Amino acid sequence: MSRDPNRRPGWSAGLDIGGTKVLGVLxxxxGEVRHTVRVPTRPGASGVVGTAEEVVRRLCDEAGLGVDDLVGVGAGVPGLVDPxxxxxxxxVNLGIHERELELGGMLGARLGGVRVTVENDLNVAAVGAARVLGLSGDLAFLALGTGVAAGLLLGGELRRGRRGAAGEIGHLPYRPGGPxxxxxxxxxxxxxxxxAALDVAWPPRNGRPAAADLFAAAAEGDPLAVEVRNGFADAVAAAVRLLVLTCDVEHVVLGGGVADVGEPLLRAVAERSHGQADDSPFLRSLAVPERLRLVPRDQPVAxxxxALAARARVAGGPRTVVV
Structure with missing residues (x-):
């Protein structure tokens, strides 16, 4: 039962469900974050649904709300999603191998019938980045993590593509004939x-993530670190260029685990992007480096x-818009 049905209208919960943790916000x-909860992910269909339910209930308990006080729950997940x-x-990172797991229906039933919106994790990260950074206009959220892919927010709506593969630029050939x-x-x-590529090119040492260690060593003038950093930044700049040339997005937000490096990453990618445009008046006219943004480390954008996607879905139907 709701503890106060007239209390705090419009509140929603959002989940980022990953292979190691479920991070939830209320x-x-x-649209302001009031509470956060983070718990380890339990793999498999029942484990994921149970973990998600636990996070939502803990968020509501911390706010003194009942689950049915929420206008909706949003879940960002890796994999192929039918919103x-x-x-x-x-x-597979969640231990879910079913071809069509009814995640939204299962979680909604466990939460007493609250409406659950399920989206790809990069898509909701794009929506969150737009809100957190206060950005309008077309946006791509470029995730630099285990893989490389982008969430696309175009004309205020998510662009998913025919089979949900829009933004999968990590599988565009960069060096034909490569590994x-x-x-x-x-x-x-x-x-x-x-x-993952950095882990191979610059194996982690000193107990720090490879990206942090690499950029620190490069800043200290280590010649090999400078070479590896520049090669990595050049590849990221190529990804940014692809997003601008295909979608002409106004903003490309760098996110994912590597983005924790912060401003040094942004500067390196901008420098390589400038270099890629040296011989092309056309590329220079597009001002690609000026479109770069960095997701704040302390903001759980996904x-x-x-949570915003859940609220928008209730208010406006199946198309997710920034609210």
């Missing part, structure tokens, strides 16, 4: 511009975007 009616039905498939990619192609961009 947004008030104005219209709330189904998820091929989310084999798990996708079956060779020389894919994510083999050069991802956190669950924020998931």
């Amino acid at each position: 947004l008030d009616g104005g 219209a039905t709330g189904t998820l498939s091929h989310a 084999a990619c798990p996708c079956g192609q060779r020389g894919c961009l994510e083999l050069y511009a991802s956190g 669950p924020i975007g998931a």
Whole structure:
């Protein structure tokens, strides 16, 4: 039962469901984060649904709300998502191998019938980044993590594509004839511009993530670190260029684990982007480096975007817009 049905209208919960943790936020009616909860992910269909339910209930308990006080719950997940039905498939990082897991329906039932919106995690990150950074206009959220992919927010709406593959630029060939990619192609961009690629090129040392260690060593003048950093930044700049040339987005927001490096990453990518345009008046006219943004480290953009997506879905139907 709701503890106060007239209290705090418009509140929604958002979840970022990953292979290691579920991070949840509770947004008030104005879109401000009021509470956060983080718990380890329990794998498999029942484990993921149970973990998600736990996070939502803990968020509501901290705010003194009942679950049915929420206008909706949003869940950002890796894998292929059908937002219209709330189904998820091929989310191997979550231990989910079912072709069509009814995640939205299962979680909604566990929460007493509250409406659950399920979206790809990068899509909700794009929505959250737009809100957190106060950006209008077309936007791409470029995630530099285990792989490389982008969430696209165009004309205020998410661009998912025919089969949910819009923004999968990590599998565009960057160096034809390069190493084999798990996708079956060779020389894919994510083999050069991802956190996993950095782990190979600059194995972690000193107990720090590879990206942090690499950029620190490069700043100290280590010649090998400078070479590896520049090669990585060049690949990321190529990803940014692809997003601008294909979608002409006004903003490209760098996110994912590698983005924790912060301003040094932004500067390196901007410098390489300038270099790629040296011989092209056309590229220079597009001002690609000026479109770069960095996601704030202390802002959980994916669950924020998931909560906003849930509220927008209730208010406006199946198309997710920034609210």
